[in-house]
Each structure stands twice: as structure tokens, then as C-alpha cells.
Amino acid sequence: MSRKIADLAGWMQPKALELVARAERIGLFILITQTLRTMAEQDALYQQGRSKPGKVVTKARAGQSPHNYGLAFDIAFVDPGRDGVTWDEPRDGAWEEVGKCGESLGLVWGGRWKAFPDRPHFEAQSWRAMIGAPNGTV
Numbered sequence: 001m002s003r004k005i006a007d008l009a010g011w012m013q014p015k016a017l018e019l020v021a022r023a024e025r026i027g028l029f030i031l032i033t034q035t036l037r038t039m040a041e042q043d044a045l046y047q048q049g050r051s052k053p054g055k056v057v058t059k060a061r062a063g064q065s066p067h068n069y070g071l072a073f074d075i076a077f078v079d080p081g082r083d084g085v086t087w088d089e090p091r092d093g094a095w096e097e098v099g100k101c102g103e104s105l106g107l108v109w110g111g112r113w114k115a116f117p118d119r120p121h122f123e124a125q126s127w128r129a130m131i132g133a134p135n136g137t138v
Contacts (some may be wrong), residue, residue: 007036009070015105019122021084022101029078029096031085033120037067051088059116069131072123085121095119 005016016032023030037045039062049056058065066072076085077094089095101110102122110121124130 001034001038001041002036003032004035005032005073007070008073009124012073015107016122018105019075019098019102019107022104023098026097026101028098029080030075030098031078032073033076033085034067034074035072036063038072039063039068042068066123066127069127071127072121074120075122076120084125088092099117 005013008016016035020030021030042058042060043062043070044052045058046061048054048058060067062068067074075098076087077084077090079086079088079090095111099111099119102109106125108125109120110118110123
């Protein structure tokens, strides 16, 4: 799995960089943790919590994720105290704040999903149409 912003679709790259910049301006430090996933990586992730140990982390099979097309990225907060990253909010409401920043850039924020919220996830709107998937399916 890639963390490289350069592996995102060309027009997604400045959106990812701008999200990092906007978060920093409001005192939240984030970094991109995942961008492009191969179909095999997506399939392995889908098997987690199903045929492999761990908790379910995705509902998308290979080809059903915008990550497979460079049209999505995931983030985490920088944790300077532990010199690493964390998915714990550094302050109350931090995920909501970052989510709104992403939405203001025209991205879909996974934190709004009702059935399976995914707060670290941002994706292109109408990504299925961008890849030519008929009737919203891949």
C-alpha cells in the first residue's frame, strides 16, 4: 500500500496537500497514511475480519474501492508525544474539524457514512463515474 501523494490521480494530489495545510492552520497535524492500493492489497484488506484474523476494516472488495484508482486517501493525526501517528483525536471534535476541511475541498469524508463510518478516509465525489462504472457499480 502506498502513502505517496504522487500515486493519487493528478487532480487529487493538490487536494490532499491542501487538506494537510488547512488542518495545520487550525492546529491539527495530519499525514497521509494510505493512497493507492493494488487490487491484491484491497482483497487482502477485505479478508481481514472475515477469512483472516482481525476486525473488519473495509466493505470494499478489490476493484470496489476508490483507493484502487488513486481517487482516495486516508489520514492519521501526528502524535508528537509518541513520535508517530495516532487515530485518537488530539482534541474533542478534531475528526469533525478535519472532515469539514476535506468537504470544503469537494471531497467526500468517510466520517459521514451512516452504516460504516471511516473517519480517516477522503475520496473523490462520484469516483465510480470517473472510472466508467455502470450504474454506480464496479
